[in-house]
Amino acid sequence: MENNKILYTIAIYSENQIGLLSAISNIFVRHGLNIESLTACPSALEGIHKITVTTHCDLHRISVITRQIEKRIDVVKAFLYTDDDLFFREVALYKVPTENLLNYAHFEDLIERNAARILEINRKFTIIQKTGQDESIHRLYVELQQLGAVLQFARSGRIAVTNSDRELVTEFLQQRQHDQVCKKSSQESKDKII
Amino acid sequence: MITGSEALMQALIAEGVETIFGYPGGQIMPVYDQLYDYRDCLHHVLVRHEQGAIHAAQGYARVKGVPGVVICTSGPGATNVITGVADAIIDSTPLVVIAGQVNVGLLGTDAFQETDVLGMTIPIAKWSWQIRRPEDIPWAVARAFYIAKSGRPGPVVLDLTRDAQIGMLDFHYEPIDFIRSYIPCPVASQESIEEAARLINEAQRPFVVFGQGVILSQAEAELEAFLDKGDIPAGSTLLGLSALRSDNRHFMGMAGMHGRIATNVMTQHCDVLIAIGMRFDDRVTGKMSTYATQAKIIHIDIDNAEINKNIQVYLGILGDAKNVLSRLTPLIAEADHADWISTADECRNTEYEKVISPEIHPQGSELTMGEVENLVAEYVKGEAIVVTDVGQNQMTAARYSRFTHSRSLITSGGLGTMGFGLPAAIGAKTAAPSRPVCLFVGDGGLQMTIQELGTIMQEGTGVKIVLLNNNWLGNVRQWQQLFWNERYSATRMMNPDYASLAAAYGIAYRQVEQRSELASAVEEMFADDRPFLLNVHVIEAGMVFPMIPPGKSVDEIMLNTNEWFEYGK
Numbered sequence: 001m002e003n004n005k006i007l008y009t010i011a012i013y014s015e016n017q018i019g020l021l022s023a024i025s026n027i028f029v030r031h032g033l034n035i036e037s038l039t040a041c042p043s044a045l046e047g048i049h050k051i052t053v054t055t056h057c058d059l060h061r062i063s064v065i066t067r068q069i070e071k072r073i074d075v076v077k078a079f080l081y082t083d084d085d086l087f088f089r090e091v092a093l094y095k096v097p098t099e100n101l102l103n104y105a106h107f108e109d110l111i112e113r114n115a116a117r118i119l120e121i122n123r124k125f126t127i128i129q130k131t132g133q134d135e136s137i138h139r140l141y142v143e144l145q146q147l148g149a150v151l152q153f154a155r156s157g158r159i160a161v162t163n164s165d166r167e168l169v170t171e172f173l174q175q176r177q178h179d180q181v182c183k184k185s186s187q188e189s190k191d192k193i194i
Numbered sequence: 195m196i197t198g199s200e201a202l203m204q205a206l207i208a209e210g211v212e213t214i215f216g217y218p219g220g221q222i223m224p225v226y227d228q229l230y231d232y233r234d235c236l237h238h239v240l241v242r243h244e245q246g247a248i249h250a251a252q253g254y255a256r257v258k259g260v261p262g263v264v265i266c267t268s269g270p271g272a273t274n275v276i277t278g279v280a281d282a283i284i285d286s287t288p289l290v291v292i293a294g295q296v297n298v299g300l301l302g303t304d305a306f307q308e309t310d311v312l313g314m315t316i317p318i319a320k321w322s323w324q325i326r327r328p329e330d331i332p333w334a335v336a337r338a339f340y341i342a343k344s345g346r347p348g349p350v351v352l353d354l355t356r357d358a359q360i361g362m363l364d365f366h367y368e369p370i371d372f373i374r375s376y377i378p379c380p381v382a383s384q385e386s387i388e389e390a391a392r393l394i395n396e397a398q399r400p401f402v403v404f405g406q407g408v409i410l411s412q413a414e415a416e417l418e419a420f421l422d423k424g425d426i427p428a429g430s431t432l433l434g435l436s437a438l439r440s441d442n443r444h445f446m447g448m449a450g451m452h453g454r455i456a457t458n459v460m461t462q463h464c465d466v467l468i469a470i471g472m473r474f475d476d477r478v479t480g481k482m483s484t485y486a487t488q489a490k491i492i493h494i495d496i497d498n499a500e501i502n503k504n505i506q507v508y509l510g511i512l513g514d515a516k517n518v519l520s521r522l523t524p525l526i527a528e529a530d531h532a533d534w535i536s537t538a539d540e541c542r543n544t545e546y547e548k549v550i551s552p553e554i555h556p557q558g559s560e561l562t563m564g565e566v567e568n569l570v571a572e573y574v575k576g577e578a579i580v581v582t583d584v585g586q587n588q589m590t591a592a593r594y595s596r597f598t599h600s601r602s603l604i605t606s607g608g609l610g611t612m613g614f615g616l617p618a619a620i621g622a623k624t625a626a627p628s629r630p631v632c633l634f635v636g637d638g639g640l641q642m643t644i645q646e647l648g649t650i651m652q653e654g655t656g657v658k659i660v661l662l663n664n665n666w667l668g669n670v671r672q673w674q675q676l677f678w679n680e681r682y683s684a685t686r687m688m689n690p691d692y693a694s695l696a697a698a699y700g701i702a703y704r705q706v707e708q709r710s711e712l713a714s715a716v717e718e719m720f721a722d723d724r725p726f727l728l729n730v731h732v733i734e735a736g737m738v739f740p741m742i743p744p745g746k747s748v749d750e751i752m753l754n755t756n757e758w759f760e761y762g763k
């Protein structure tokens with residue numbers, strides 16, 4: 001079983017309601033599964049939140065979990081992806097002592113090679129930002145660590161969009177709007193008959 | 195403008211609620227105060243413990259097919275109902291639980307009787323919601339009822355703050371029948387139904403295992419028509435019992451650990467297994483890796499999360515059982531599977547000879563559970579609603595009861611909650627006052643919620659309680675005997691003097707120790723509609739057979755302590 005574990009991304013679209021994140025994380029707890037990363041923010045669709053969770057799991061279990069998430073009343077849709085299905089990035093911030101950097105001759109080269117940016121330099125510390133995927137973010141961390149202590153390190157967690165040419169959530173919501181209109185008009189015609 | 199509490203009353207009435215099971219307390223007093231004015235149209239059953247309220251509401255909901263309603267106070271009132279919420283979610287029982295909560299300003303401060311009801315119930319409720327403002331009450335109640343009863347039913351918890359109870363609002367009630375993120379009844383695709391018909395028409399040995407989904411979607415007649423046309427034998431889960439009449443010619447009996455041999459063996463010999471409104475619980479499947487591996491499995495269920503959860507299926511059909519069956523039956527060919535069905539004869543004969551006959555006509559002088567339940571079944575002729583507790587009493591009641599009406603077995607299946615029986619029977623009788631309600635309960639389970647005898651006393655609920663008294667936690671004792679080297683750790687149980695207890699509560703009582711007294715005692719019990727406690731002393735070392743030991747395949751069946759079933763010998 002262990003060998004079948006790979007990194008999955010679940011993209012969850014939900015109504016923005018209290019308790020929803022708790023409901024979702026509870027499902028992972030129940031399956032005894034560690035969440036690798038989790039991000040939550042408004043989506044492009046009005047009123048709809050997007051939660052992106054990554055976790056190492058086997059396909060059977062993660063499929064069950066995805067369906068259990070989608071079963072929650074206020075979850076609009078939950079999709080299961082592997083990395084191949086996605087464009088994904090993460091933002092990382094590194095806080096390092098400025099002194100260590102200035103003592104290092106190839107500092108600028110290091111920033112460039114890692115496609116990183118400097119957000120802030122002052123006498124005490126420097127803040128470096130990098131957008132990338134897991135490996136490159138980790139690589140820069142290791143390099144900076146070799147120059148001395150990384151004082152702080154923060155990662156945003158994965159954000160992702162699909163590389164499909166269909167927008168399933170939008171289609172779903174349109175369908176639901178249609179369903180609602182149909183329901184109302186059939187109700188009205190029923191009312192008329194009565 | 196009216197208060198939130200009054201809005202709650204009116205919302206409940208708008209939802210057609212007639213009965214509430216509950217218990218008052220500090221943080222729900224405004225609601226109880228309003229209830230006083232509405233007592234003519236909302237009958238409140240005062241239980242003796244909130245767990246009793248929720249199990250009673252479950253019994254009521256399961257018999258009536260409408261959401262059961264519970265009202266309790268915050269803190270300990272709310273935590274006392276939690277077992278019932280967990281029970282109702284796994285057994286798909288519609289409930290609306292309204293728990294008081296402290297003032298909004300006190301939330302999160304460890305105020306007196308404040309507890310995190312939302313946090314505790316989110317994982318086990320179909321929906322949990324905290325009402326903070328009075329104007330949200332109509333919406334939240336409407337949504338609660340819609341969610342509880344639609345699709346796969348389940349419990350909803352409303353955490354009703356004191357501010358919302360006492361604040362004022364303009365009341366306007368609109369029932370809800372649409373939530374955009376929630377599709378309670380997905381409609382199965384025509385292709386999947388045609389594919390199912392093709393598989394069924396090609397099958398030589400089709401077999402059905404159905405569950406409570408048939409009852410919940412009111413598909414009893416559709417199931418019968420489907421079995422008739424395809425000449426398909428069928429078994430049932432514990433909760434599916436009573437969806438088909440027990441004497442239906444296609445009915446092979448209950449599946450699983452203590453189920454019928456024929457059902458379990460046919461599961462392992464069919465070529466197409468059609469699972470309808472059931473969830474492949476491990477008590478049904480035994481060892482999952484060997485369950486019906488020879489068969490193409492078609493799974494019809496309304497809940498997408500159930501398909502391919504425990505058992506990988508050949509074809510999943512996401513839809514309501516009634517809808518799917520009514521579309522599927524016209525597409526299947528009229529068939530004759532007499533040869534296949536007759537393969538069950540051997541199983542049935544062996545089971546009768548080795549298990550049933552010794553249980554219902556025992557050689558020994560001591561009474562057995564099965565004989566008591568069989569005698570009651572003969573007496574009530576399928577008219578009674580059978581309620582059970584958990585344990586041997588439950589398994590034998592499921593085995594030996596006979597059903598002629600749907601919704602006639604009320605039992606805690608998924609959670610196996612001891613203490614469920616007595617309050618559930620109160621709820622069942624409240625829901626169907628004109629039908630006899632017969633509870634089978636062990637001495638352990640009865641003592642778990644025995645305080646509800648007080649509710650019976652106060653309400654005069656005519657529940658017939660058959661106490662199958664063996665002085666043991668019988669089901670656990672059976673496992674200790676079979677699998678734990680007869681080390682009877684903490685299962686021997688002393689009993690109180692039930693005669694005094696019944697007298698104290700003013701409940702008619704009779705004790706039976708001899709076979710010769712049993713029939714007349716049963717007759718006396720059913721002679722009128724009063725509550726009755728029948729204390730039957732049954733054999734202490736009683737065992738429920740047949741039994742598929744845990745972890746075994748469903749065709750590895752013990753007939754008794756030394757014999758296993760051998761097919762084709």
Ligand SMILES: Cc1ncc(C[n+]2csc(CCOP(=O)(O)OP(=O)(O)O)c2C)c(N)n1
Pocket residue numbers: 583584585586587588610611612613635636637638639640662664666667668669670
């Ligand atoms: C609340 C709860 N606690 C413990 C159990 C475990 N359990 C299952 S059956 C059983 C014994 C039941 O004994 P009794 O009520 O006397 O019924 P019998 O099996 O003898 O019919 C126990 C302890 C349970 N199912 N529920």
